[in-house]
Amino acid sequence: MTFASPLGLLALLAIPAIVAIHLLRRRFPVRPVAGLFLWQAAHEIPDGGRRIDKLPWTLSLLLECLAALALALLIAGAALAPAASSEHLVVLLDDSVSMTAIDSRSGDSRSVRLQADQADQAATPRVRAIARVRDEVSRIGPRGRITIVRSGERPALIVGPAAFSAEAESALAAWTPEARRHSLSAGLRLARELAGESGSLLILSDRRPDGTSERIVPGETWAAVGVALPNVGIVDAHRSVDADTKQGRLSLTVRNYSDAPARRVLRLVRSTAERTNESSSPTELLARNVDVAVGTSSISIPLPAAIPAVRVALSDDALLSDNAAVLVEPRPQVVVVDNRLSDGRGRSALEKALGALAGIVQGSPAHLAFLDAGTAPSPGVWQARFGRPPPPLAREGPSEDLIGPFVLEKRHPLLQGVTLAGVVWTGVVPLDPGGAHPLASGGDRALIASSAQAAGAADPTFLFNVDLERTNLIRSPDWPILISNLVEMRRRELPGPERWNYRVGEWVRVRFDRQPAAPLRLRMGAFTRDLPATRLVEFVAPAPGGLAQVLEGDQVRYEIGINPLDEAEGDLRRASTETIGTFETVRQERALESGPAFDPLFWLLLATCTAAMFGNWWLLSPRRVRA
Amino acid sequence: MPPAIDWAAVEAAASWRLVVPRTPLSGRVGERLGAGTGSSLEFQDHRPYAPGDDLRHVDWRAYARSDVLSVRLYREEIAPRVDLVIDRSRSMTATAAKHQAYGELVALLASAATSMSADTRLVTGAAVPAVPLHRAADVERFLDCDESSGAVEEPRLRLRRQSMRVAVSDFLFPHDPDLVVGRLARDGASLAIVQLTTRDEAEPEIEGGRRLVDVEGRGELDVTIDARTVAEYRARFSRLRQGLSRAARRAGAAFVHVTAGMPPRQVARALADAGVLEPR
Numbered sequence: 001m002t003f004a005s006p007l008g009l010l011a012l013l014a015i016p017a018i019v020a021i022h023l024l025r026r027r028f029p030v031r032p033v034a035g036l037f038l039w040q041a042a043h044e045i046p047d048g049g050r051r052i053d054k055l056p057w058t059l060s061l062l063l064e065c066l067a068a069l070a071l072a073l074l075i076a077g078a079a080l081a082p083a084a085s086s087e088h089l090v091v092l093l094d095d096s097v098s099m100t101a102i103d104s105r106s107g108d109s110r111s112v113r114l115q116a117d118q119a120d121q122a123a124t125p126r127v128r129a130i131a132r133v134r135d136e137v138s139r140i141g142p143r144g145r146i147t148i149v150r151s152g153e154r155p156a157l158i159v160g161p162a163a164f165s166a167e168a169e170s171a172l173a174a175w176t177p178e179a180r181r182h183s184l185s186a187g188l189r190l191a192r193e194l195a196g197e198s199g200s201l202l203i204l205s206d207r208r209p210d211g212t213s214e215r216i217v218p219g220e221t222w223a224a225v226g227v228a229l230p231n232v233g234i235v236d237a238h239r240s241v242d243a244d245t246k247q248g249r250l251s252l253t254v255r256n257y258s259d260a261p262a263r264r265v266l267r268l269v270r271s272t273a274e275r276t277n278e279s280s281s282p283t284e285l286l287a288r289n290v291d292v293a294v295g296t297s298s299i300s301i302p303l304p305a306a307i308p309a310v311r312v313a314l315s316d317d318a319l320l321s322d323n324a325a326v327l328v329e330p331r332p333q334v335v336v337v338d339n340r341l342s343d344g345r346g347r348s349a350l351e352k353a354l355g356a357l358a359g360i361v362q363g364s365p366a367h368l369a370f371l372d373a374g375t376a377p378s379p380g381v382w383q384a385r386f387g388r389p390p391p392p393l394a395r396e397g398p399s400e401d402l403i404g405p406f407v408l409e410k411r412h413p414l415l416q417g418v419t420l421a422g423v424v425w426t427g428v429v430p431l432d433p434g435g436a437h438p439l440a441s442g443g444d445r446a447l448i449a450s451s452a453q454a455a456g457a458a459d460p461t462f463l464f465n466v467d468l469e470r471t472n473l474i475r476s477p478d479w480p481i482l483i484s485n486l487v488e489m490r491r492r493e494l495p496g497p498e499r500w501n502y503r504v505g506e507w508v509r510v511r512f513d514r515q516p517a518a519p520l521r522l523r524m525g526a527f528t529r530d531l532p533a534t535r536l537v538e539f540v541a542p543a544p545g546g547l548a549q550v551l552e553g554d555q556v557r558y559e560i561g562i563n564p565l566d567e568a569e570g571d572l573r574r575a576s577t578e579t580i581g582t583f584e585t586v587r588q589e590r591a592l593e594s595g596p597a598f599d600p601l602f603w604l605l606l607a608t609c610t611a612a613m614f615g616n617w618w619l620l621s622p623r624r625v626r627a
Numbered sequence: 628m629p630p631a632i633d634w635a636a637v638e639a640a641a642s643w644r645l646v647v648p649r650t651p652l653s654g655r656v657g658e659r660l661g662a663g664t665g666s667s668l669e670f671q672d673h674r675p676y677a678p679g680d681d682l683r684h685v686d687w688r689a690y691a692r693s694d695v696l697s698v699r700l701y702r703e704e705i706a707p708r709v710d711l712v713i714d715r716s717r718s719m720t721a722t723a724a725k726h727q728a729y730g731e732l733v734a735l736l737a738s739a740a741t742s743m744s745a746d747t748r749l750v751t752g753a754a755v756p757a758v759p760l761h762r763a764a765d766v767e768r769f770l771d772c773d774e775s776s777g778a779v780e781e782p783r784l785r786l787r788r789q790s791m792r793v794a795v796s797d798f799l800f801p802h803d804p805d806l807v808v809g810r811l812a813r814d815g816a817s818l819a820i821v822q823l824t825t826r827d828e829a830e831p832e833i834e835g836g837r838r839l840v841d842v843e844g845r846g847e848l849d850v851t852i853d854a855r856t857v858a859e860y861r862a863r864f865s866r867l868r869q870g871l872s873r874a875a876r877r878a879g880a881a882f883v884h885v886t887a888g889m890p891p892r893q894v895a896r897a898l899a900d901a902g903v904l905e906p907r
Contacts (some may be wrong), residue, residue: 028836028849034718034725034828035799036841036848038863039856056851058836
C-alpha cells in the first residue's frame with residue numbers, strides 16, 4: 001500500500017480523540033425514564049475525585065474508530081501501488097492538410113478516389129498517425145492519461161488535458177487535418193508545457209522536423225508517418241473580367257512536384273452552394289487534358305461572362321485538397337465621382353488625375369464629390385473641398401503661401417505615399433482648430449483637414465486649404481496620389497466584399513450598405529458559422545475552402561471563393577517514414593489524477609467509512625429508543 | 628394525546644366497585660348509612676320531643692306507655708364521596724405501554740366509583756378544581772399527561788373530608804413515603820395507593836451504555852447499565868415500594884403495585900386482593 005499524501009495519516013489522531021471522548025463523555029443511545037433518582041446513586045463521584053472508568057467497548061465506539069481510520073486512509077490517499085500509477089502521454093498531431101495525402105500504389109485517380117471515399121481505411125499519414133496513437137493508448141492502459149494537441153498557428157487541444165485514454169478514440173475519429181503549411185513549433189511548446197516533468201511527448205507528422213524551430217529534445221519521440229509521393233496541385237488561381245469586353249478569364253498556376261511531366265484532366269464546372277454539397281450534378285463548362293511539366297506552369301482559360309462561381313479541378317492524385325479551386329466572378333467596386341470644381345487649373349488637373357484611375361465613372365449621384373470650399377454641402381456624399389472654407393471654420397486672417405516643412409499624418413490612408421516635396425502650398429488661411437482634424441500642416445496652419453462638422457453632414461469631408469489656381473501641387477507627383485488615395489478610401493467603404501476570392505486563413509472583410517436586419521451567417525457546404533451582425537464583417541477564411549456564402553437571415557447577400565492554394569503543402573516529396581528519438585517513459589504515481597474509479601481500495605475505504613458513519617448514526621438515532 | 632383505552636376490556640372488568648369502609652362516612656343523601664341521623668328506615672335512638680319536631684316521628688306507643696312525648700331517630704343514608712387522585716405528569720407516558728396501562732387503570736377505577744353512585748371527583752392538582760365524574764368515559768379528557776409534576780407530589784391537595792381516596796401514580800420521584808401517604812390519608816375515610824410502573828422501571832435488565840433522559844425534564848444521566856447497576860437499581864426500587872407499603876399500612880391505607888401490560892381484569896383482581904375493589 002502506498003500513500004499519495006502521507007501527511008494525511010495525521011488524521012489517525014482522531015482515533016485516540018474518539019477514545020478519549022468515549023472515556024470522558026460517553027455518547028449512549030438515549031433512553032427516556034420516568035425518574036433519574038433511582039439511577040443516580042450509581043453515578044456518584046467519590047470524594048477522591050473522578051475515578052478512571054474502564055473504557056466501555058460499545059458498538060458506537062468501534063464504529064466511530066472504524067470511520068476515523070477509513071477516513072484517515074482516504075485523506076492520506078492510500079492506494080494499492082500497482083493500480084494507482086499511470087502514465088501521461090502527450091501527442092502532438094500535425095494538422096497540415098498533407099496528412100491526408102493518399103498513397104495509392106497504382107497512382108491512378110480511380111484508386112485514389114476509392115480510398116478518399118473511405119477516409120478511415122485510406123493509406124494516409126492521418127490513418128497511420130491514428131493507428132500509432134491507438135497503439136500508445138493500448139500500451140499505457142485504461143489508467144493512463146492522454147493529451148492530444150492539434151498543431152497550427154494557434155495549436156489547440158482536442159483531447160485532455162490529461163484525459164482518460166478511453167476519451168481519445170472519438171476525438172481521433174473526428175480529427176480531419178486541413179490546415180495550411182505551418183511550423184509545429186507553437187504546438188511543440190504547448191505540448192511540452194502540458195507534458196511537464198512527468199508526461200511523455202509523441203509528435204506525429206508526415207515529415208521530419210525542420211531542424212530549426214522544430215527540434216526535439218531527448219525523451220521525446222518524433223514519428224514521421226508520411227510517404228514521399230508525386231503530386232500536382234493548383235498553387236494559385238485568379239479570375240478576372242475585362243472591363244471593356246466583359247470577357248472573363250481564369251488564370252491557374254499549377255505545380256508539378258515530381259521528376260516527370262504529368263497529364264491531368266482539367267474540368268471546369270459551375271459551382272453553387274448546392275453543388276458544393278454534391279446534391280446535384282454540376283454543369284460542366286470544360287473538360288480537357290493538360291500536360292503539366294515538372295515545376296511551375298500556367299494555364300489560362302477564357303470564361304464567358306455572368307457565371308457567378310466556377311470550380312476548376314484537376315483529376316485526383318495524392319493530395320486532393322490542392323486539386324480544385326472555387327473562383328467567384330469579381331465584381332469591381334466602381335466609384336462614381338463628381339467633379340464640381342469651378343473652371344480653372346484645379347478642375348483640369350483633377351480631370352487628368354481621375355482619367356488615370358481605373359474603376360471609376362463620373363456622374364451623379366456620386367459616391368465622391370470634388371467641390372469648392374464654399375459650395376453648399378451635399379448630403380450622403382463623401383466630399384473633397386478645395387479653397388478657402390467659409391466661416392466659422394475659417395478664421396479671420398491673411399492667407400499665406402508655404403513651401404514647407406510640412407507635417408503629414410503618415411498613417412492616414414489619404415496621405416500614404418504623399419511627400420509634398422517641392423510643393424508650394426498657396427492660399428493657406430487660418431482654420432478654427434476645433435472645427436477640423438488636421439492631416440497635413442505647415443507651421444501652425446492646417447493644409448488638409450478631415451471633418452464631418454465642417455460640411456454640416458455626417459459623411460466624411462476632406463478640406464484642402466489650398467488655392468488650386470496658384471499652387472504647384474497639381475503638377476507634383478503627390479496630386480494623383482492624393483486623388484487616388486481618396487478614391488480608394490471611398491472604394492473601400494462601398495458595400496460588398498473587399499475581394500471575391502481568398503486563400504484559407506486570410507482575413508475576409510465584407511461591408512454592408514446598411515445595418516443588417518437579420519442575423520448574419522457564413523455557410524460553406526455543411527459548415528455554418530454565425531457572424532456578428534454589423535455593417536463591417538470580418539472573419540478568417542475557414543478551411544478546407546469552397547464556395548462560401550454570407551447570409552442575412554435566409555437571403556444570400558454575397559458569395560466568395562475560398563481556396564487552400566498552399567504551395568509548400570503540396571510538395572509531398574519531403575514526406576518520410578521514420579521515428580526519431582525514443583520515449584523516456586516516466587511512470588509516476590498519479591494516484592489522485594488517476595481517479596478513484598481505478599482504485600478498489602478507495603472504494604473499499606469509502607464504503608467502510610460511509611457504512612460506519614451511517615451505522616453509528618442509526619445506533620444513536622432517537623428512533624432507536626426502546627418502545 | 629390521551630392513550631387508546633381498550634374500553635371493552637375495561638367494561639369487562641367493571642363488575643367491581645370500590646370497597647366502602649366500615650367507618651362512618653359523610654356525603655349527600657344516598658344509599659349508604661351515614662354517621663349522623665337521617666331519614667333512613669334504620670332505627671337509631673329516641674329523644675324527648677321538642678317543638679318543631681316532625682309529628683310523624685313521634686313514638687306514640689312509647690307515649691301510651693310513659694306519657695312522655697318522645698321522637699324516634701333514624702340513621703341517615705348518604706352517597707359516599709370518592710376523590711380519585713391521578714398523576715398527570717409526563718412520567719406516566721414514559722412509554723406507550725405505560726400510558727395505555729395508566730389510562731385503563733384510571734378508567735377501571737372511575738368505572739368502579741361511578742357504578743356505586745358515589746359522588747366521585749377527579750383530583751389532578753392543587754391549583755386545579757376537582758372535576759365531578761359522572762361517567763367513567765369522562766376520564767379520557769384527563770389522561771393526556773403533560774405536567775412536569777404529579778398531583779400526589781403537591782402538599783396542599785384539596786381533598787374532601789371523609790372521602791374515599793384513591794391515588795394513582797408511579798411514585799418515581801424523590802419523596803418521603805410517610806409524608807406523601809399521610810397527606811393523602813388526612814381526614815379521609817379511606818385511602819388506596821396504586822403504584823403503576825412498567826416492568827423495566829421495576830426490574831430493569833442489562834442494556835449497556837445508555838443516556839437516561841428524565842421525561843419531566845429533570846436532567847440526563849449517562850449510565851452503563853450492567854449487572855451491578857441493575858442490582859443496585861432493583862434494590863432501591865424495592866426499598867421505595869416497601870416504604871410506600873409500610874406508610875400505607877401505618878395510615879390504614881391499601882397499597883397495590885400494578886405493572887403496565889397487565890390486562891384490566893388482572894389489574895382489577897389485584898386491586899380486589901388489596902381490598903380496594905370488591906365484587907358488586
